[in-house]
Amino acid sequence: MTQQIQPTPETRLPVQNRLEAYAATATFDRPTLVLDVDRMEEQYHALKRGLGRADIHYAVKANPHRAILERLIALGSHFDAASRGEIELCLSLGARAEHVSFGNTIKRAADIAWAHSAGITVFAADCTQELDKIAANAPGAQVYIRLIVETSNADWPLTRKFGCDRAMALELLDYARELGLTPLGFSFHVGSQTRRAEFWEPTLAEMAEVWADAKAAGHALRLINIGGGFPAFYGEAIEAPTDYAAHVMRLVEEAFPGAERIMAEPGRGLVAEAGVIACEVMLASRKSERDMHRWVYLSIGRFSGLAETEGEAIRYEFVTEKDGGPTGPCILAGPSCDSADVLYEKRPMHLPLALEAGDRVLIRNTGAYTSTYSSVCFNGFPPLDVIAI
Amino acid sequence: MTQQIQPTPETRLPVQNRLEAYAATATFDRPTLVLDVDRMEEQYHALKRGLGRADIHYAVKANPHRAILERLIALGSHFDAASRGEIELCLSLGARAEHVSFGNTIKRAADIAWAHSAGITVFAADCTQELDKIAANAPGAQVYIRLIVETSNADWPLTRKFGCDRAMALELLDYARELGLTPLGFSFHVGSQTRRAEFWEPTLAEMAEVWADAKAAGHALRLINIGGGFPAFYGEAIEAPTDYAAHVMRLVEEAFPGAERIMAEPGRGLVAEAGVIACEVMLASRKSERDMHRWVYLSIGRFSGLAETEGEAIRYEFVTEKDGGPTGPCILAGPSCDSADVLYEKRPMHLPLALEAGDRVLIRNTGAYTSTYSSVCFNGFPPLDVIAI
Structure with a gap:
């Protein structure tokens, strides 16, 4: 499915696969995320081969598109849900309640009660107050305690928003009981x-x-949930998914002796590379003879799907029909009247000098954390459209 | 309509007006922006008194709620639209096409053609490429050239995303002709x-x-569009709207002698104070005995309406039923599993120590730039609800 495909006569974009060929040539009314569910399935199998006995709980928040969830349910995947809405979606598509964990450490009491009544059995917590809410609304439920990580080599270490420290974690095991x-x-x-x-x-x-x-304190630990962090390709080298996952699992088995059950929650690493966004250039201009850089404005921006460019954190790969010609630096921005809607300015992007309004642009590996971030109608622009091929 | 209202027996929140009394006591399924259209009308009259002969073009992007637009149309307001979607909305509610300007300097060619066919006569531009698009798709249209501002005393000066420099501006007047x-x-x-x-x-x-x-170069200038910038109250003193607008207009009349037509585009300054968000505390916790601060998690966050807290830019005022009791610093965060969904951390908020899950919280003066920024379903949370009373 992902063999090299030659550009069709209709496109001069240097497409790499079936997904990109579709995105390069189909007609779209507005910026559209195109998903290749077969590509996602290949990645699922590749990760699963490496993860071995660990259960994959797909992080639904990465992309809750129905076609992705349906395929994952058919493959036997489990799910990590952030909200009642995500649980309802999974269950409505046929996921079994015992395969869905409620992994947000911040839950509304009424949603815990609802999830409990719907058959959800596993909940996350990182403080006494959340355990109180779970005990009151899902009596007898299974819980795991989220730990804060002080050391990280991630491209984006998480804040202290989630997780408690070591001393509190042990107290919370007792408190839960x-x-x-x-x-x-x-x-x-x-x-x-x-x-x-x-x-x-x-x-x-x-x-x-x-x-x-x-364990030394006498707790009978059965589960370790290793969360996500599985990478997607955004231009910087990453390891192949099976090798990566297998290596992680060797480390995990060493680190947590006696863990009967291992959960892994890939989101980005499972779906990012199964998606490409098709959009267009709205305008390419200079505002002053003195300006070092051009400005290139796309039909998609930070508030219509590219939220992860905040702080220029993710640098996506762009494909255009002018690729191959001379390039130069440009500041890349979204189409809204919001001055914060700038994608890359501190580190300008190098894009073809010939780019002009109307040119189609593909944004690679955008299957995760794009469509759901899109605003409902900021500046009167409709949300990012999503289709599965 | 906005007289002081005593807290009703049903609420212990220290409400200040009819809007807040409603938001404090009504039943909501989810975080909800409550709008008082009469309050917006008062602000419109107050600004209009100060702006005198200037035409108010309400910046629709600040809040495109139907009740606000309908009232403004009835009041004779004009509109500044950022997109075809906003123009369609205004026209569908009865605005006259000659009262709607297409103020985004980044427009899709097809949208210019559509706007032209719908009777829109005034377009913004800041470069030759955009003028080319306008000339090709809206032949003969009226245009104004957006200038970049190098000096600013605003709380948030805009980037160089919009506007051209002085030399180019004069060239663009010639080029347009x-x-x-x-x-x-x-x-x-x-x-x-x-x-x-x-x-x-x-x-x-x-x-x-x-x-x-x-003028010295022989251009017959007829219009100055002074844009927005009109402030809302977020805790720091601002001037009363009529005085503020009248003072600005005195400066404007001096600065632009011979301007036949003056446009002003208030958005935030017109609608922010007419809205209040009702939400609730999801969790209040400490993650470590060593933590200096509590964490307080609300049912609304950066991706469900409070996008303007990015970089802690806007510090909203919060009203809770525990107000009046002892307070302490807390890190305030949204409910999603996204570690970037933190509202105030560098400068923690001081909120009541007694706050706990389920407590209702009102967020004052949130009528602008909230509902439309809300994501479609990030983490499975529905978008911010909006109602007009």
């Missing part, structure tokens, strides 16, 4: 886009100490 | 949330020089 809950073990997150498996080592070393401490 | 367009004059933007009228002075001095240069 006092509340009549069933504490299973721990979860953590190595950080988004951890590009090499060896980068997991310091985090795993830190988590392994908590695991050992908890 | 060569293309058969009708150049009317200039526009600029003093920067968002310019809190005091006197802060306009350096920008107006800079723009006045371009105006004088253009």
Whole structure:
């Protein structure tokens, strides 16, 4: 399905596969994310081969498109849900409740009660207050305690928003049991886009100490949830998914002896490379004879799907019909009247000098964390469209 | 309509007006922006009294809610539209095409053609390429040239995304005429949330020089569009709207002698104070005994309406039912599993120590730039709901 495809007569874009060929030639009313569900399935199998006995709980928030969820359900994947809305979606498409974990550490009490009644059995928590809510609304539920990670080699280490420290984690295992809950073990997150498996080592070393401490304190730990962090290709080298996942699993098995159950929550690493956004150039201009750079404005911006360009964190790869000609630096911006809607300015992008209004542009590996970030109608622009081929 | 209202027996929130009383006591399924259209009308009259002969072109992007647009149409307001979608909305509600300007300097060629066919006569541009598009798709149209502002006292000066420099502006007037367009004059933007009228002075001095240069070069200038920048109250003192607008207009009349037509584009300054968001506390916790601050998680975050907290730019005012009791610093965050979904961390907020999950929270003066920024379904959360009372 992903063999090299020659550009069709209708496109001069240097497409690499069936997905890009479609995105280069189809007619779109507006910026559109095109998903190749077969490509996603290949990635699922590649990750699964490396992850071995670990259960894949797909992080639904990365892309909740129906075609992706349906395929994953058919493949036997499990799911990590961030909200009642995501749980409802998974269940409505046929996922079994025992395969869906409620992994957000911040849950509305009424949503916990609803999830419990819908058959969800596993919940995340990182503080006494959340355990109180779970005990009151999902009596007897299984819980895992999210740990904060102090060390990270990720491209984007997470903040302290999620997770508690080691001392509190052990107290929470006791507290959960006092509340009549069933504490299973721990979860953590190595950080988004951890590009090499060896980068997991310091985090795993830190988590392994908590695991050992908890066992030494007499806790019967059964579960380790290793979260996400599986990378996608955005131009910087990453390891092949099976090798990467297998390497991580060797480290995980060493770090958490006796873990009966291992959960992994790939999101980006599973779906990013199965998507490409088709958009167009709105305008390419200079505003002053003195300007060093051109400005290139696309029909998509930070508020219509490219939210992860905030702080220029992710640098996507762009494909245009003018590729191959001379290039030059440009500031790349979105189409809205919002001055914050600039994609790359500190590190300008190098794009063809011949780019002009109307040229189609593909943005590679945009299957994760794009469509759902899109605003409902900022500046009167409709949300990013999504289709699956 | 906005007289002081005593808290009703149902709420312990210290509400200040009818809008807040409603938001404090009504039942909501999810975070909801409540709009008081009468309050917006009062603000319209207050600004209009100060703006005198200037035409108000409401910046639709600030809040395109139907009730606001319908009321403004009834009041005779004109509109500044950022997209075909906003133009369609205004026209569908009864706005006259000659009262709607297409103010985005980045327009799709097909949208220019559509707007032209729908009767839109005034377009913005800041480069030759955009003028080419306008001439090709809206032959003979009126245009104004957007100038870049190098000096600003705004709370958030705009980037160089919009506007051209002085030398190019004069060339563009000539170029527009060569293309058969009708150049009317200039526009600029003093920067968002310019809190005091006197802060306009350096920008107006800079723009006045371009105006004088253009006249000296023989251009018959008829229009100056002074853009937005009219402030809303977010806790820091601002001037009363009529005084502020009248002061700005005195400066504008001095700066642009002979301007037949003056456009002003308030958005935030017109609707922000007419809205309040009702949400709730999801969780209030500490993650470590060593933590200096609590974390307070709300049911709304950066991706569900509070996008303007990016970089902690806007510090909203929060009202809770625990107000009046002891307070302490907290990091305030949204409910999603995204570590970037943190509202205030560098400068923690001081909120009541007694806050707990389920407590209702009102966020004041949130009528502008909230609902439309909301993501379609990030993390499975529905978009911010909006109702008008």
